[in-house]
Amino acid sequence: MAARLPPLGTIEAFAAAARTLSFTTAARELNLTTSAVSRRVAALEASLDVRLFHRLNRALRLTAAGDKYLAAIGPAIEALRAAGAAIRPAARGSRLTLCVLPSFAALWLLPRLADFTTSHPSIDLRVATAPGAPDAGRGDIDLAVAIGTGDWPGWSAERLLPMRxxxxxxxxxxxxxxxxxxxxxxxxxxxxxxxxxxxxxxxxxxxxxxxxxxxxxxxxxxxxxxxxxxxxxxxxxxxxxxxxxxxxxxDGRLVEPFDISFAPSESWWLLHRNRDARSQGVRSVRRWLKTEAAR
Structure with a gap:
């Protein structure tokens, strides 16, 4: 008889904690309490009958078994996410979260967002804000816009807006x-x-x-x-x-006193994950953002 799989929620909690080495950070990503994440990891350890973390003072460290388990389940988790993305277009609607800088949301995105909701009624686009590019491992973020040079681990980046x-x-x-x-x-x-x-x-x-x-x-x-x-x-x-x-x-509230500018190496970048590239919702948001940026 094949061994029973541990509950998926315990595996998800372990993966988030192993990636961040913090129950608190993992809890924020999963919208759970820190104690709930800790309990789920403990339940997984009991199910596998092996210790996955060294619990240090205010820190976590993977055991050899934990490191091996993380490497083994990573492809499986990615496969599950890809499977969800592949069937998402058949759903009645899709909910996506776009993470941007607060200033980008206020000055660029929000004045245009009504047009997106009108032209894409089947996509429930949520806007989250953060001071920089979010961790690519966050399951609650689908796309992001950030300032930089295009190099963020785990994200595929395409230049959205130049800077002058x-x-x-x-x-x-x-x-x-x-x-x-x-x-x-x-x-x-x-x-x-x-x-x-x-x-x-x-x-x-x-x-x-x-x-x-x-x-x-x-x-x-x-x-x-x-x-x-x-x-x-x-x-x-x-x-x-x-x-x-x-x-x-x-509107004349600001003026340019000098006709002197420079183009920095930084730009505004649109970030998405390769695993989500086939999602119709993600593709629609990317296409809309790039069209608006080109106007």
């Missing part, structure tokens, strides 16, 4: 005895940027052939939305990223 960096400010900063008339005038003003990634002001100064200088002060913000709002309020001069700042330029 240039200063922007409120119109009032162009006026007065210290108004912005030339790049050298920046030393009289606060320079605004994002907390991550850094270095864009320095690279712009090289492009503009502006000698090093000490600005009145520097301020950094957690996202582009906050950055542009601060600049529109007259707090200083912000380093802008192409399409996301366009609504502020269109």
């Amino acid at each position: 960096c240039r200063p922007v400010c409120a119109p009032k900063l162009l006026r007065g005895p210290r108004g912005l008339k030339a790049p050298a005038d920046l030393r009289h003003h606060a320079l605004l940027g994002v907390a991550r990634p850094r270095g864009f002001w320095r690279r712009w100064c090289v492009e503009a052939e502006v000698p090093p200088f000490r600005p009145a002060r520097t301020l950094r913000f957690d996202g582009l939305h906050l950055l542009y709002e601060a600049a529109a309020g007259g707090l200083g001069v912000a380093m802008a990223f192409d399409d996301l700042v366009q609504p502020y330029l269109d």
Whole structure:
């Protein structure tokens, strides 16, 4: 008689904990409590009659048996996910989650999302936000958009939007005895940027052939939305990223004081997993995002 399989939920909990080496992180991925993940792993160990983890003080480490088991079940888990993706188009509808930076959601995605829901009524597209690219092992994320150079483990990346960096400010900063008339005038003003990634002001100064200088002060913000709002309020001069700042330029809240820009090595990238490439829903979202980006 063939041995009975352990419950799939226990295997899923083990795989998430083994990948992250944290019951807490695995619990967040699986939308479970930490204690529930711990209990499921313990149940799997009891079912297999083998210890899979060394439980250290606030840390996990795979045992030799755990490492061997993870390597063995990995292809099976991928096969199950691929099987689900392959039959998904036959379902009445599909629910997908797109993970993006909060500023990308507010300034680019949300103004366009109503058009997507109208043109794709069978796809329930959920939007999640994170400060960077999510772990490719997260089962609750189907696609993502992130800033970088295109290299994220576990993700297939395709360039979505180029970036062109240039200063922007409120119109009032162009006026007065210290108004912005030339790049050298920046030393009289606060320079605004994002907390991550850094270095864009320095690279712009090289492009503009502006000698090093000490600005009145520097301020950094957690996202582009906050950055542009601060600049529109007259707090200083912000380093802008192409399409996301366009609504502020269109309504006149921000202006470009100088016609000097540079294209960084970073871009906006659209991320998906190869195993999901056959999913009709994933293909539809990718196609829509790329069409919108090309407008």
